[in-house]
Amino acid sequence: MTNIGIIGLGTIGSGVVSILKNNSELIEKRTGIALNIKKVCNLHKDKAESLGLIEKHTTDYKEIINDKDIDIVIELVGGYEPARTIIEEALKSKKHVVTANKAVIAKHGNELFKTAEENNVSLLFEAAVGGCVPIIKSLKQSFASERIKSIYGILNGTTNYILTRMKEGMSYEDALKKAQELGFAEPDPTFDVEGLDASQKLAILSSLAFNHKINDKIHTEGISKLSKLDIKYANELGYEIKLLAIGKKLNGEIELRVHPTMISKSHELCSVINEFNAIYINGENITDNMLYGKGAGQLPTATVIIGDIIDIANNNKILNNSFNDITIKDINSIESRYYLRLKVPDVPGVLAKFSKVLGDNNISISGVQQKELEKEIVPIVILTHKAIEKDINKAIKEIEELDIVKEKPILIRIEDM
Amino acid sequence: MTNIGIIGLGTIGSGVVSILKNNSELIEKRTGIALNIKKVCNLHKDKAESLGLIEKHTTDYKEIINDKDIDIVIELVGGYEPARTIIEEALKSKKHVVTANKAVIAKHGNELFKTAEENNVSLLFEAAVGGCVPIIKSLKQSFASERIKSIYGILNGTTNYILTRMKEGMSYEDALKKAQELGFAEPDPTFDVEGLDASQKLAILSSLAFNHKINDKIHTEGISKLSKLDIKYANELGYEIKLLAIGKKLNGEIELRVHPTMISKSHELCSVINEFNAIYINGENITDNMLYGKGAGQLPTATVIIGDIIDIANNNKILNNSFNDITIKDINSIESRYYLRLKVPDVPGVLAKFSKVLGDNNISISGVQQKELEKEIVPIVILTHKAIEKDINKAIKEIEELDIVKEKPILIRIEDM
Numbered sequence: 001m002t003n004i005g006i007i008g009l010g011t012i013g014s015g016v017v018s019i020l021k022n023n024s025e026l027i028e029k030r031t032g033i034a035l036n037i038k039k040v041c042n043l044h045k046d047k048a049e050s051l052g053l054i055e056k057h058t059t060d061y062k063e064i065i066n067d068k069d070i071d072i073v074i075e076l077v078g079g080y081e082p083a084r085t086i087i088e089e090a091l092k093s094k095k096h097v098v099t100a101n102k103a104v105i106a107k108h109g110n111e112l113f114k115t116a117e118e119n120n121v122s123l124l125f126e127a128a129v130g131g132c133v134p135i136i137k138s139l140k141q142s143f144a145s146e147r148i149k150s151i152y153g154i155l156n157g158t159t160n161y162i163l164t165r166m167k168e169g170m171s172y173e174d175a176l177k178k179a180q181e182l183g184f185a186e187p188d189p190t191f192d193v194e195g196l197d198a199s200q201k202l203a204i205l206s207s208l209a210f211n212h213k214i215n216d217k218i219h220t221e222g223i224s225k226l227s228k229l230d231i232k233y234a235n236e237l238g239y240e241i242k243l244l245a246i247g248k249k250l251n252g253e254i255e256l257r258v259h260p261t262m263i264s265k266s267h268e269l270c271s272v273i274n275e276f277n278a279i280y281i282n283g284e285n286i287t288d289n290m291l292y293g294k295g296a297g298q299l300p301t302a303t304v305i306i307g308d309i310i311d312i313a314n315n316n317k318i319l320n321n322s323f324n325d326i327t328i329k330d331i332n333s334i335e336s337r338y339y340l341r342l343k344v345p346d347v348p349g350v351l352a353k354f355s356k357v358l359g360d361n362n363i364s365i366s367g368v369q370q371k372e373l374e375k376e377i378v379p380i381v382i383l384t385h386k387a388i389e390k391d392i393n394k395a396i397k398e399i400e401e402l403d404i405v406k407e408k409p410i411l412i413r414i415e416d417m
Numbered sequence: 418m419t420n421i422g423i424i425g426l427g428t429i430g431s432g433v434v435s436i437l438k439n440n441s442e443l444i445e446k447r448t449g450i451a452l453n454i455k456k457v458c459n460l461h462k463d464k465a466e467s468l469g470l471i472e473k474h475t476t477d478y479k480e481i482i483n484d485k486d487i488d489i490v491i492e493l494v495g496g497y498e499p500a501r502t503i504i505e506e507a508l509k510s511k512k513h514v515v516t517a518n519k520a521v522i523a524k525h526g527n528e529l530f531k532t533a534e535e536n537n538v539s540l541l542f543e544a545a546v547g548g549c550v551p552i553i554k555s556l557k558q559s560f561a562s563e564r565i566k567s568i569y570g571i572l573n574g575t576t577n578y579i580l581t582r583m584k585e586g587m588s589y590e591d592a593l594k595k596a597q598e599l600g601f602a603e604p605d606p607t608f609d610v611e612g613l614d615a616s617q618k619l620a621i622l623s624s625l626a627f628n629h630k631i632n633d634k635i636h637t638e639g640i641s642k643l644s645k646l647d648i649k650y651a652n653e654l655g656y657e658i659k660l661l662a663i664g665k666k667l668n669g670e671i672e673l674r675v676h677p678t679m680i681s682k683s684h685e686l687c688s689v690i691n692e693f694n695a696i697y698i699n700g701e702n703i704t705d706n707m708l709y710g711k712g713a714g715q716l717p718t719a720t721v722i723i724g725d726i727i728d729i730a731n732n733n734k735i736l737n738n739s740f741n742d743i744t745i746k747d748i749n750s751i752e753s754r755y756y757l758r759l760k761v762p763d764v765p766g767v768l769a770k771f772s773k774v775l776g777d778n779n780i781s782i783s784g785v786q787q788k789e790l791e792k793e794i795v796p797i798v799i800l801t802h803k804a805i806e807k808d809i810n811k812a813i814k815e816i817e818e819l820d821i822v823k824e825k826p827i828l829i830r831i832e833d834m
Contacts, residue, residue, distance in 0.1 A: 134559035142551035142724035271688035285716035290709040299702035307559035
């Protein structure tokens with residue numbers, strides 16, 4: 001019998017309780033493990049009452065941490081504090097910890113893993129990335145022998161839902177409103193739409209894929225400035241735009257970034273629509289592997305939390321990876337192809353002017369398209385060959401200073417996968 | 418230090434050796450586990466020599482099974498015998514066993530799991546299904562709390578490759594030839610193209626998904642009789658044809674079958690093309706989850722074999738599920754929608770004749786399309802509403818006896834997912 005204590009009875013916590021209540025016989029049949037909820041902690045006792053757990057309820061999390069019969073603590077408080085303190089104290093009391101808290105793992109994971117190792121217990125966090133997609137376990141176990149070269153993730157359901165609607169012609173504002181109506185976006189959507197959620201998840205994935213300490217200083221751009229015009233033009237050129245979390249290891253250097261990215265329509269990741277998440281992996285031996293599923297939701301998330309609990313109950317202890325520090329490659333030194341949209345007057349010599357700026361900055365053009373006329377102002381779309389980010393940024397600055405350019409140029413990175 | 422013995426140094430065995438040689442430092446860094454190849458067994462000593470393992474080589478597998486320092490035996494001989502005997506003897510010698518052998522697991526898994534349990538060791542087999550797709554571990558661990566309702570698998574890369582080419586307009590014969598040229602199909606392709614490979618894999622998956630003893634008496638149809646005409650017509654109607662391995666649990670009954678299946682073009686599984694495999698899962702709490710990747714190949718397969726080895730080294734022992742017997746629902750009692758193609762003369766009253774036969778057998782028509790004229794013989798495509806398999810079979814027999822029907826009718830099941 002494995003005794004667990006649950007701290008936090010919000011949506012996810014209630015989901016864990018409900019699955020354990022309904023399916024514990026099934027779990028035991030499949031795994032040989034009997035799980036028992038020994039205590040639950042929540043500020044409001046009503047919640048524990050409604051879950052039929054009033055006799056196991058406490059408002060003081062220390063009662064769970066100090067209970068010597070509890071083997072595993074499930075932290076589902078969320079946010080940075082007191083979640084971090086709870087996890088730390090639990091580990092120091094030699095309890096294994098399972099959490100869904102991406103924020104704490106992305107920011108404090110390195111120290112917490114160290115604490116777990118020092119106390120000979122495990123800290124697992126499958127639910128922190130990709131909802132019910134078993135990506136953490138796959139990286140830590142099934143692919144433990146694999147030198148991974150790249151990870152491409154659609155890690156945020158909100159933005160993927162919005163981009164799916166925009167591809168159908170909706171404006172960003174309308175698509176966001178629709179996502180909010182359906183509960184896919186928060187009233188304040190900043191954390192999702194600006195890419196911060198995806199960025200925390202990438203920090204966690206990258207650490208496991210490339211064996212380094214978690215580093216959450218990731219170049220991050222969201223989708224809030226994306227125009228449906230660019231989605232349309234991208235489409236005409238054979239691309240779709242996805243908010244990709246990109247992790248690559250090349251010549252010993254690690255590149256991590258989150259931004260709207262043009263990818264070929266024929267790529268498997270384009271089939272990932274609406275609120276779905278997916279993680280696409282390429283390694284030395286495993287190529288084009290994808291895990292796909294719902295990235296959020298009460299019961300999917302609770303399911304993989306229970307998977308982590310079972311893993312600990314089965315294993316006794318799973319290594320908490322402690323890797324070396326890394327420096328993420330500066331965004332200015334990355335190499336990419338680029339999509340560039342300019343608005344210029346429809347007069348002779350215009351193309352020559354900005355072509356010269358691009359050429360002077362070592363950027364070679366692979367294609368130019370003039371789009372429909374708008375009151376003598378023409379949108380021009382340029383695709384470049386591979387170029388260095390700092391060169392393209394310098395070129396854009398110089399282009400902005402040309403008197404022919406009527407609006408801030410739009411820049412979208414193109415990823416060849 | 419975990420000592421392993423490898424029996425069989427063919428393609429996959431050599432792959433395991435090669436990854437362990439190159440990446441054992443990485444494995445130890447990630448998992449804390451040091452793996453050591455203690456002995457290898459192969460009939461031809463040249464192979465061991467070429468892998469630099471001549472000092473560890475034996476031609477007698479019993480030397481591995483009787484080596485008291487070996488913890489885990491990797492069976493990579495393939496086929497039914499002596500593979501089954503080797504696995505059994507290894508388990509009885511209290512060795513954990515890892516295998517990639519789907520044939521042995523599908524046919525003898527139940528007894529072998531029992532032997533493993535009796536000897537308090539594990540028998541793992543991730544590589545037996547879906548190549549490097551971590552579906553077994555996901556079912557046994559991440560989704561251990563989940564009541565799974567359905568599994569749809571594209572489990573055979575050969576047939577999926579052939580169907581992808583046929584969709585582009587190639588004939589079955591040409592597509593098979595192309596697959597053989599590329600090494601995706603064997604010189605004798607029967608086992609793949611007749612669905613037998615997918616059927617063995619489904620038997621294994623179903624056991625884990627629905628908690629029953631492995632039952633390999635599965636209704637199986639292959640793709641060798643499929644015409645590109647039907648693929649074209651299916652396409653015009655908004656469908657694609659995939660060789661699906663279908664497992665469903667409905668009202669306590671389990672349905673297992675492998676056959677060419679029409680699925681809506683908008684379904685995620687249609688994006689699975691060429692030699693790729695994918696497993697699509699729906700459960701009570703987890704919906705629309707998909708694992709996708711290469712279903713075969715030396716190094717992908719070897720990678721997940723090493724994942725199993727790590728799992729055992731980590732866990733000491735993982736439960737070998739021992740479930741109850743099941744009866745698979747008889748194929749004649751399943752319910753499906755159907756696509757039916759007939760060739761009939763273009764004369765009045767034809768439609769009335771076979772409509773009557775269908776109606777008399779409780780089959781209601783949802784659509785009829787007359788295709789292009791071929792010398793006064795018209796192909797007619799009929800889509801039905803849901804009907805019972807035995808009714809449609811009876812109707813087809815009666816239709817075949819009508820003097821207006823010029824060719825054996827073609828029947829393809831349509832799956833609404």
